Amino acid sequence: QSALTQPRSVSGSPGQSVTISCTGTSSDVGGYNYVSWYQQHPGKAPKLMIYDVSKRPSGVPDRFSGSKSGNTASLTISGLQAEDEADYYCCSYAGSWVFGGGTKLTVL
Amino acid sequence: QVQLVQSGAEVKKPGSSVKVSCKASGGTFSSYAISWVRQAPGQGLEWMGRIIPILGIANYAQKFQGRVTITADKSTSTAYMELSSLRSEDTAVYYCARDLPELQFYFDYWGQGTLVTVSS
Numbered sequence: 001q002s003a004l005t006q007p008r009s010v011s012g013s014p015g016q017s018v019t020i021s022c023t024g025t026s027s028d029v030g031g032y033n034y035v036s037w038y039q040q041h042p043g044k045a046p047k048l049m050i051y052d053v054s055k056r057p058s059g060v061p062d063r064f065s066g067s068k069s070g071n072t073a074s075l076t077i078s079g080l081q082a083e084d085e086a087d088y089y090c091c092s093y094a095g096s097w098v099f100g101g102g103t104k105l106t107v108l
Numbered sequence: 109q110v111q112l113v114q115s116g117a118e119v120k121k122p123g124s125s126v127k128v129s130c131k132a133s134g135g136t137f138s139s140y141a142i143s144w145v146r147q148a149p150g151q152g153l154e155w156m157g158r159i160i161p162i163l164g165i166a167n168y169a170q171k172f173q174g175r176v177t178i179t180a181d182k183s184t185s186t187a188y189m190e191l192s193s194l195r196s197e198d199t200a201v202y203y204c205a206r207d208l209p210e211l212q213f214y215f216d217y218w219g220q221g222t223l224v225t226v227s228s
Contacts, residue, residue, distance in 0.1 A: 097143065102153070
């Protein structure tokens with residue numbers, strides 16, 4: 001399986017919204033509703049932010065939302081805050097797991 | 109509350125092997141699956157393989173087939189990842205992470221990570 005494709009970086013100002021895309025194929029993202037998103041701050045372990053495309057675990061702010069269309073999944077963060085600055089990884093289950101290359105979010 | 113605690117950092121010579129442990133507490137270990145995910149310096153996450161301890165069955169990413177062995181000891185709620193024939197490109201932080209077989213297809217708990225450095 002090839003890694004899912006994410007933009008290397010995105011940025012936004014506090015209060016704005018940003019969307020991070022994650023493109024795969026019909027064999028992974030497009031074929032299963034098992035896309036998850038992880039936030040990773042420097043030197044820390046990844047943290048689950050979205051699962052099953054659009055569900056939020058308890059404790060994750062509702063500013064974080066997920067969606068999918070065809071072979072592309074998206075993570076949208078609204079009302080950007082300074083603490084949202086981190087790396088974000090998408091992941092798809094397709095019999096095994098494949099991650100995206102990661103997107104660095106900068107809050108300006 | 110599930111907690112995954114990994115063993116400490118390792119420095120290994122090229123060609124040698126490393127074995128990293130992941131001890132689980134909270135929840136029911138026999139109901140988990142434990143995956144291993146690595147992250148090379150400045151790079152992204154890479155899934156290596158997974159074990160379902162209650163079944164003792166492991167499966168591996170094709171890239172690591174033949175070089176990685178994932179095992180679990182139900183008596184101590186500990187999973188292990190052994191990587192052999194180490195090369196410099198294996199220098200990375202190795203994480204264990206939990207999912208629930210057939211119930212959830214995502215990783216809700218992660219270990220703190222173990223840095224493995226391969227250097228002569």
